[in-house]
Amino acid sequence: MTWETVVGLEVHVQLLTRTKMFCGCSARFGDPPNTNVCPVCLGLPGALPVPNEQAVRLAVRAAYALGCTVHPRSIFARKNYFYPDLPKGYQISQFEGPLATGGALACVSPDRGPIAVRIKRLHLEEDAGKSFHDRVPGKTAVDFNRSGVPLIEIVSEPDLRSPAEARAYLAVLKQVLGPGYLAISNCNMEEGSLRVDANLSIRPAGSSELRTRTEVKNMNSFSGVEHALTAERARQLVATERGEEIVQATLLFDAAAGEVRPTRTKEEAHDYRYFPEPDIPPLVLAEAWLAREKQALPELPAAKRARLESAFKLSPAESVVVSATAALGDYFEALAARAGSGAGKEVWNWVANDLLSLSRDGESIPVPAGPAFETLALVRGGTISRQAAKRVLAELVQHPSEPAAAIAERLGLVQVSDTSAIEGWVRETLEAHAAEVARYKAGETRLMGFLVGQVMKRSQGKADPKAVNAALSQALE
Amino acid sequence: MIDFRQAARETAARVAACEGKGTHAFLAWSEAALLAQADRLAASPDAAAGALAGEAVAVKDVIADADFPTTCGSRILAGWRSPFEATAVRRLRAAGALVAGKTVCDEFAMGSSTEWCAYGPSLNPVDPARVPGGSSGGSAAAVAAGAVTMALGSETGGSVRQPAAFCGVVGIKPTYGRVSRYGLVAFGSSLDQIGTLGKDVAGAARLLAAISGRDDRDGTTLDRVPLGEPGPTAGSLAGTVIGVPREYFPTGLHAGVRAATDRALARLRELGAEVRDVSLPHTKYAVPTYYIVAPAEASSNLARYDGVRYGPRDDGASDVRAMYRATRGRGFGPEVRRRILLGTYVLSAGYYDAYYRQAQRVRDLIRHDFARAFASGVHALFTPTTPTPAFKFGENTADPLAMYLSDVYVCTANLAWVPALSLPIGRDAGLPIGGQLIGPMEGESTIVRIAQALERALDGTAEVR
Numbered sequence: 001m002t003w004e005t006v007v008g009l010e011v012h013v014q015l016l017t018r019t020k021m022f023c024g025c026s027a028r029f030g031d032p033p034n035t036n037v038c039p040v041c042l043g044l045p046g047a048l049p050v051p052n053e054q055a056v057r058l059a060v061r062a063a064y065a066l067g068c069t070v071h072p073r074s075i076f077a078r079k080n081y082f083y084p085d086l087p088k089g090y091q092i093s094q095f096e097g098p099l100a101t102g103g104a105l106a107c108v109s110p111d112r113g114p115i116a117v118r119i120k121r122l123h124l125e126e127d128a129g130k131s132f133h134d135r136v137p138g139k140t141a142v143d144f145n146r147s148g149v150p151l152i153e154i155v156s157e158p159d160l161r162s163p164a165e166a167r168a169y170l171a172v173l174k175q176v177l178g179p180g181y182l183a184i185s186n187c188n189m190e191e192g193s194l195r196v197d198a199n200l201s202i203r204p205a206g207s208s209e210l211r212t213r214t215e216v217k218n219m220n221s222f223s224g225v226e227h228a229l230t231a232e233r234a235r236q237l238v239a240t241e242r243g244e245e246i247v248q249a250t251l252l253f254d255a256a257a258g259e260v261r262p263t264r265t266k267e268e269a270h271d272y273r274y275f276p277e278p279d280i281p282p283l284v285l286a287e288a289w290l291a292r293e294k295q296a297l298p299e300l301p302a303a304k305r306a307r308l309e310s311a312f313k314l315s316p317a318e319s320v321v322v323s324a325t326a327a328l329g330d331y332f333e334a335l336a337a338r339a340g341s342g343a344g345k346e347v348w349n350w351v352a353n354d355l356l357s358l359s360r361d362g363e364s365i366p367v368p369a370g371p372a373f374e375t376l377a378l379v380r381g382g383t384i385s386r387q388a389a390k391r392v393l394a395e396l397v398q399h400p401s402e403p404a405a406a407i408a409e410r411l412g413l414v415q416v417s418d419t420s421a422i423e424g425w426v427r428e429t430l431e432a433h434a435a436e437v438a439r440y441k442a443g444e445t446r447l448m449g450f451l452v453g454q455v456m457k458r459s460q461g462k463a464d465p466k467a468v469n470a471a472l473s474q475a476l477e
Numbered sequence: 478m479i480d481f482r483q484a485a486r487e488t489a490a491r492v493a494a495c496e497g498k499g500t501h502a503f504l505a506w507s508e509a510a511l512l513a514q515a516d517r518l519a520a521s522p523d524a525a526a527g528a529l530a531g532e533a534v535a536v537k538d539v540i541a542d543a544d545f546p547t548t549c550g551s552r553i554l555a556g557w558r559s560p561f562e563a564t565a566v567r568r569l570r571a572a573g574a575l576v577a578g579k580t581v582c583d584e585f586a587m588g589s590s591t592e593w594c595a596y597g598p599s600l601n602p603v604d605p606a607r608v609p610g611g612s613s614g615g616s617a618a619a620v621a622a623g624a625v626t627m628a629l630g631s632e633t634g635g636s637v638r639q640p641a642a643f644c645g646v647v648g649i650k651p652t653y654g655r656v657s658r659y660g661l662v663a664f665g666s667s668l669d670q671i672g673t674l675g676k677d678v679a680g681a682a683r684l685l686a687a688i689s690g691r692d693d694r695d696g697t698t699l700d701r702v703p704l705g706e707p708g709p710t711a712g713s714l715a716g717t718v719i720g721v722p723r724e725y726f727p728t729g730l731h732a733g734v735r736a737a738t739d740r741a742l743a744r745l746r747e748l749g750a751e752v753r754d755v756s757l758p759h760t761k762y763a764v765p766t767y768y769i770v771a772p773a774e775a776s777s778n779l780a781r782y783d784g785v786r787y788g789p790r791d792d793g794a795s796d797v798r799a800m801y802r803a804t805r806g807r808g809f810g811p812e813v814r815r816r817i818l819l820g821t822y823v824l825s826a827g828y829y830d831a832y833y834r835q836a837q838r839v840r841d842l843i844r845h846d847f848a849r850a851f852a853s854g855v856h857a858l859f860t861p862t863t864p865t866p867a868f869k870f871g872e873n874t875a876d877p878l879a880m881y882l883s884d885v886y887v888c889t890a891n892l893a894w895v896p897a898l899s900l901p902i903g904r905d906a907g908l909p910i911g912g913q914l915i916g917p918m919e920g921e922s923t924i925v926r927i928a929q930a931l932e933r934a935l936d937g938t939a940e941v942r
Contacts, residue, residue: 039561043781045554046541046563046660050696080777080824082801089780140797142785273824275833278667278774280696 002205003240005233006213007166007198008158012151013177013185014127014193015058021126021150022049022092029191033143041148043087048279051076055124055150056283057293058184059099062152063122064294065176068103072285074123076277081270085129085142093125093153095274099283105156106302107172110164117169118157124283125151158199158210163229166198167222174222175301180325180363182298189221196225201246202236211246216260218252228253232260304329312336312344321352325363331355334369339376350376354390358397366397374404382464388413417464419471425458426471440476448472479531481515481524481575488533488577488625495602495624502599502609502619504538505545506578514544514575527573528687528706534569535619535628538579539586539612540671541660542566545576549662550594550612551584553782553808555789563660564695565629565671565688572687577625581615584810585779586636586664588612589883592874593812603645603909607867610640610883613674617644620674627684628674633665634767635862635887637672638899642862642911645901645938647681647928648674650887652919653894654699656685657692663778665771668891678900678928682707685921704921710929715749717927720855724760725886731865733905736941738861741902741912744934745859750927755855757846760889762839764881767888769823769836775813776820782808815877844893851917857924860886862899862911886913896921900928901937910941 020027023040039047063070075097078090103119129147131140154173160166174194178187187194201213216232219225231253236246251260299307305319308329314322322332328351336347355365355372365372375392378384384392388408395407408414416422429451430437440447455468489508496503511533518524518531536542539549541559548554566576583593591598591614601609602622609618613630617640620628630637632650641648650672661671671688675681683706690703721742726735746752784790784804791803809817823832850858863883873880890897895918902912912931916924 039559042786044559044561044787045547045549045557045662045781046559046561048659048695050694078777080780082780082783082798084783084785084797087781087786089783090777271826273777273821273826273829275773275777275824275829278665278697279663 003202003237004205004207005162005229006158006201006203006210007160007163007229008213009156009160009166009169010197010199011154011156011170011173012195013062013154013187015055015150015152016183016185017052017054017058017150019052019054020148021052021055021124022148025148027149029193031145033141033145036145037147041087042144043089049092049277051280051283052150056285058150059122059124059152060285060290060293061182061297062154062177062184063100063103064297065182065300066103066105066119066122066154068100068119068122070100070285070290071097072287072290073097074099074283076124076280076283077274078277080273083128083131084140085131085144085147087129087144087147091126091128092277092280094123096276097282098123105169105172105176107165107168109161109168111162112165115159115165117159120155120157122152122154125153127151158201158213163226163233166229167226170196170222170225172301175324180327181300189219189224198225198229200229200232200236202233202240212248214246214248215250216253217250218254220255224253224255227255227258228260231258235260298326299329308332312348314344314348318348318352321356322348328363328365331365331369335373335376338369338373347376354393358393367393368400371396371400371404378404378408382415382417382466384408384413384415385461385465388415388461412460412462414462415464416459416462417467419467422455422459422463422467422471423475425455425463426468426475428458429454430475437476479525479573481518481531482512484531484533485511485515485575488575491533492577492619492624495619495622498602498622499605500600500602500618500622500624501597502535502580502615502622502624503578504548504550504581504596504615510544511575511577514570518570518573518575523571524573527571528683529569530573531575532573532627533575533577533625534684535577535580535616535625536566537582537586537613537616537628537630539582539631539662539664540566540629541662542576542579545579547579547662548596549585550582550596551808551810551813552595553788553805557788559660561660563671564657564692566660568688568690569629569684574687577619580613580619580628583612583614584813585662585775586612586631586633587775587812587816589636589639589880590868590870590873591615592870593810595810598870601644601867604867604907607869607908608643610643610863610867612636612640613648613672614640614643616674617641617646617648620644620646620676626676627680629684629688630672630674631661631664632670632672632891633668633771634891635884637674638862638887638897638911638913639884641674641899642901642909643867645904645909646674646676647678647898647900647932648672649681649685649898649921649925650890650896651685651689651704651921652699652896653891654697655689655704655896655919655921657690657695657698659692659694663774665774666778667774668767668771670891678898678925678932679707681898682921682925699919701919707922707925707929710933711926712930713749714745714927714930717750717857718855719745719750719752719927720755720850720858721752722755722757722760722850722858722860724757725860730861733866733908733941734861734864734910737903737905737910738859738912740941741931741935742859744931745927748930748934752859753855755850755853755858757843757850757889759839759842759846763843763889763892764885766836766839766843767884767892768819768881769832770840770892772816772820773824773833774820776817776824779809779813779817784808812877840892843889847889847893847895847915847917851920856916857920857927858915860913860915862886862913866905866908866910890915894918896924898924898928900932902931902935903937903939903941905941907940909938
């Protein structure tokens with residue numbers, strides 16, 4: 001029998017606010033343990049939570065970016081459970097009446113092409129502290145700096161059909177919410193600002209049933225998610241083929257071993273006893289405010305790709321490259337605007353090949369569009385070669401205020417199109433390579449390239465290749 | 478010019494006298510702490526001009542204050558010193574008041590007699606064989622014994638008004654959201670309000686005015702102008718309509734309570750008020766509703782006392798679950814354990830709809846009862862505060878339900894969020910009887926005005942039969 005994989009993801013994203021969800025403590029990552037704490041986020045007797053407006057704003061932006069309906073009235077709820085890093089004995093989250101529901105994220109599946117992954121709900125909540133079991137021998141240490149940091153939880157429908165699709169979905173989610181576009185989060189899995197719990201089940205191909213699923217946790221990279229799901233799918237396939245029943249369970253991914261293992265703790269039936277948080281009135285958002293936030297959303301990757309493809313005649317593969325971040329798209333457009341209509345492909349080549357190769361992070365280009373265009377203009381005008389342009393651009397990274405033309409001059413990259421000089425180099429070349437000239441004349445025309453190269457070498461790269469070609473052709477006639 | 482140190486010494490002498498008689502109204506107080514506060518007030522430029530300059534206020538031990546421990550009458554917070562003070566305490570200090578000390582209460586405010594205080598109950602200054610009521614029994618006893626003229630208490634289901642009635646003092650439970658809950662250790666968050674107690678209506682109302690108003694640290698406070706000081710006592714209540722809800726006057730009502738309320742209603746009529754029968758048909762569901770909502774919220778609010786960050790911890794346990802069980806099992810008393818169990822049960826999967834959700838629906842019906850009565854032209858409701866005068870120690874501890882029923886007339890106002898006050902309306906066999914005025918949402922000044930007039934028109938310490 002052929003089996004189909006069914007995956008749904010629950011993604012927690014830390015919001016990039018200055019302060020925590022319900023108090024004024026700094027939400028910064030990486031400070032010394034227990035330095036960003038107060039009575040509220042430590043759960044001291046008598047302290048009360050007050051929601052952070054900026055966290056609500058960022059969550060609303062995320063919801064709109066994911067195509068969700070944002071509800072003008074949503075309810076905070078308490079999720080009750082005991083754990084040492086949960087100071088109040090409950091997490092303030094949302095349950096009935098979440099902030100947003102019913103969205104979709106467009107992704108490209110490696111197997112199925114373009115797909116829309118439905119978003120079931122998006123809600124606001126607070127993070128817990130962090131437990132360390134290895135710092136103090138025989139004891140658990142707890143850092144409450146993370147306690148109360150704002151999170152959104154994004155729950156997808158079980159619309160993903162392979163581990164690779166799950167990874168593709170996460171990559172798009174990170175692109176949209178991360179620093180490249182909305183910048184509501186760092187979306188850094190290694191630092192824990194994006195965390196993934198994955199649900200996986202299998203079913204006979206073509207069936208629409210949802211079978212018993214397992215939950216896989218403890219992945220700390222996108223490739224980890226793909227590996228963990230691949231391992232869990234394999235485990236379920238083997239078990240099912242053997243006729244064993246799949247049991248609902250939570251499994252932990254061991255990245256070193258590449259395996260998933262059942263959690264060692266006794267499987268307890270969690271009853272979180274959710275109920276509406278009485279300390280926080282319902283979150284009521286004015287329709288006009290919501291409309292403004294929706295209006296103010298930046299252009300998102302899918303829309304940007306479509307527009308760049310049609311405006312600059314780019315292929316889908318090309319548009320993906322220059323829409324990796326909003327800033328890169330803006331850069332491409334700024335350069336293309338200077339380069340004039342019809343120059344889309346030419347500019348794409350510059351951006352994708354010459355300029356991105358100078359980037360440290362593969363996203364941001366260290367040469368402003370102005371000087372980059374001056375360099376392009378120097379090539380267009382025949383002042384420097386396409387090859388020399390790469391050196392000018394690299395130099396611009398070090399000397400951003402020096403004009404491109406001056407750099408070309410300084411580095412001696414200005415092309416010689418003076419006919420007499422070129423004719424001199426041609427003459428010398430033909431004399432030095434008489435044998436090749438004879439072979440050329442005997443019909444071995446592919447030697448033309450070699451001869452051009454030799455002329456260029458004599459000119460130390462300064463000769464205009466077009467003029468060299470013309471002069472050589474003439475001399476060999 | 479106010480001599481704060483003199484005020485501190487006089488307060489210390491009065492508290493010492495109260496405690497010397499064995500009242501045990503206070504869990505923590507000292508002359509040194511009073512003098513230290515006096516010096517701080519003397520150094521503050523605004524304190525001398527404050528509305529409560531030099532007056533002493535006793536504070537219930539469930540309200541956080543940095544000068545004294547905040548134990549909530551529980552072993553699980555033995556010795557706990559809050560690093561911050563409640564907004565209400567900050568405001569009364571800003572008004573120039575001294576905190577006389579922290580008063581006895583039932584553990585985490587769960588109880589109606591102070592018998593559930595882990596550090597021993599307070600005695601009723603009127604009759605030491607009887608309870609002062611609860612849970613703010615220490616605050617009521619401190620006022621009744623003359624240690625202070627005003628005190629802060631807190632209410633979840635009548636915990637200010639019931640002890641005020643038992644001790645023969647005045648207690649006000651303001652509209653939900655009138656006073657910040659920041660620093661009030663949570664019991665049932667959707668019901669909790671800090672309330673005030675005073676020797677007379679004006680005293681309790683003045684203290685309430687000083688602590689009321691919006692607080693950015695409590696998102697449930699009302700966005701309104703703070704309450705003003707009480708006005709002069711009106712000689713007439715002409716034009717005022719008082720509703721008498723028949724559900725609060727059952728056939729078997731205690732004869733002394735009935736005589737006292739009859740006399741008070743007669744005085745209200747004599748003052749020119751129109752007294753009208755009304756009905757609050759869902760009153761009979763108030764106690765069961767209360768005993769679902771309050772324990773549900775309490776079971777969650779008390780989860781933080783886990784021995785991890787503060788309070789005593791049982792370190793002999795083998796793992797964290799066992800540590801929780803040992804710490805909480807030993808730290809909480811029987812009534813708190815009972816309510817945590819009850820609350821956990823009603824929130825559990827499979828029971829939530831039948832209990833918690835249903836209770837919220839009934840709570841809406843109770844709220845509508847009041848809204849309908851006030852919309853019909855009634856300015857305030859008059860009822861007994863309690864079904865009986867103060868009971869004896871031990872009388873109800875073996876029967877939780879009997880204890881719960883002593884709150885039958887007071888817990889409705891907490892469920893409906895409306896303001897209510899209790900004032901002494903006479904005595905029966907020497908025991909004080911309280912009369913209750915319930916107002917519409919944000920109607921504190923209305924019930925205070927009526928109470929002031931009634932207070933002057935009757936002798937609250939006279940025998941009623």
